[in-house]
Amino acid sequence: MKALAPGTVIFHRHRGYGVITAVNLLTGWISARFGTEARALDLNLSSDEVQFGDGEPILFRRAPPDRMPHARLMQMVRQLHRAGYQRLYLYSWPKPSGLHWRWHLFTGQREWLQRSWREGWYGSGADYNFNPVMGWGDSPGATTDELVHTLAKFDPQGLAQALGRDEDHARWFEEVCEALLPGYMYSLDMDPATAGQDAPALPIVPVRAGMPAYSGPELAWPPGWKGIWRKQHLLPAPKRNIITGMPEIPG
Known part of the structure; x- marks a missing residue:
């Protein structure tokens, strides 16, 4: 699928050519402006029969775009x-x-x-x-x-x-x-x-919706991470006043 982003030219069977003004790759909803209309129209890429400007269909459910880079x-x-x-x-x-x-x-x-x-x-x-x-x-x-x-x-x-x-x-x-x-x-x-x-x-x-969970072999962590799990990562204990024995609170 081509890139879906603000500025992409699209075609709608009832409204003609328009330009995407906002897109949500997580839900499949877009806002687009057509012709001289003052307000943007909200459309769903899965059900509103929206195409790219060159006529290529946008198959959001069948071929979802990457939701993360x-x-x-x-x-x-x-x-x-x-x-x-x-x-x-x-x-x-x-x-x-x-x-x-x-x-x-x-x-x-x-x-x-x-x-x-x-x-x-x-x-x-x-x-x-x-x-x-x-x-x-x-x-x-x-x-x-x-x-x-x-x-x-x-x-x-x-x-x-x-x-x-x-x-x-x-x-x-x-x-x-x-x-x-x-x-x-x-x-x-x-x-x-x-x-x-x-x-x-x-x-x-x-990185895409509808993909099965990873089922391949377990992968190692990057070099430099070995041993980092062997101890709890806790905040250091506050310093205590040598006279009162109470924890000192930073100013």
Whole structure:
């Protein structure tokens, strides 16, 4: 399916040609403006017989689009690794609601929990549902090559920090991509219930609606995560006043 995003030209059998003004990839509802109408019309892609402007039908239920960008990001990172940018890492984790997954690209040191943040290198599936772009000047539905070139143009200094070798991580990432793409993504969410285990299974999530749960072999976590589950991650105990013995409350 072609990209569905604000600005896409569509055709409706009763109203003719129009332009999408808002889209929700999670529910399949869009708002579109037709001709000289002052108000946008709400339509359902599953039942309102909407087509792309060139006549191609929009089969939202039969061929649903990706509701999250993580698989496309994995393809891009995989290509950059093959080009020698092995110090590029993709962190994925769910929002507290569990409905959407965040993503974060970072470079340089492989510090998963203390990674550095660069503007434009992170996002959320909640935003992607309404405007399916990564946020660095890319277009909806951009190919892997186009994503690479727009990222390099957006932040060449940041991408330059990814140039270098990290063979362990690049080998792990290649194996994960081979097993999961194009329909699944990995999450690096650490379930508190797994504390004390040496290496619980890597969480796998489908990127499109209607896909079955992942049933392939268990995948390893990325290098640098081994042993992180062996102890509970608790906040440090507050300092106590040496005179009263009571915990000190920060000002």
